[in-house]
Amino acid sequence: MTAITVTKARENIYKLIKDVNASSTPITITNNKGENAVLIGEDDWKAIEETLYLSSIPGMAESIINGGNTDISECLDESEVEW
Incomplete structure (x- = not known):
């Protein structure tokens, strides 16, 4: 699973949404507190x-x-x- 920082995710959110829907590959969004999330x-x-x-x-x-x-x-x- 691909991982990306929350800062990069914020910069590219529209492309990320398009990519996860096109590829059905979730993306982990990470932060420096270890409280990650998954975009699906x-x-x-x-x-x-x-x-x-x-x-x-x-x-x-x-x-x-x-x-x-x-x-x-x-x-x-x-x-x-x-x-």
Whole structure:
């Protein structure tokens, strides 16, 4: 992960925001007090929040893994699902 001082971040904030959104690579913003922060794109943050939420539901991780390991021929056709 790239690290940049808070002074440099302040000077280049618009470019940093553009870069983290384009590359999905977070940037650590450091200061001299050791109280660092991480700049991350909004879409990446939403994905992290969703992952944390799904992980908090008992059995959900196993269900997702099982679904991913299921052969497509065993899956329901879209017309068979009530939305």
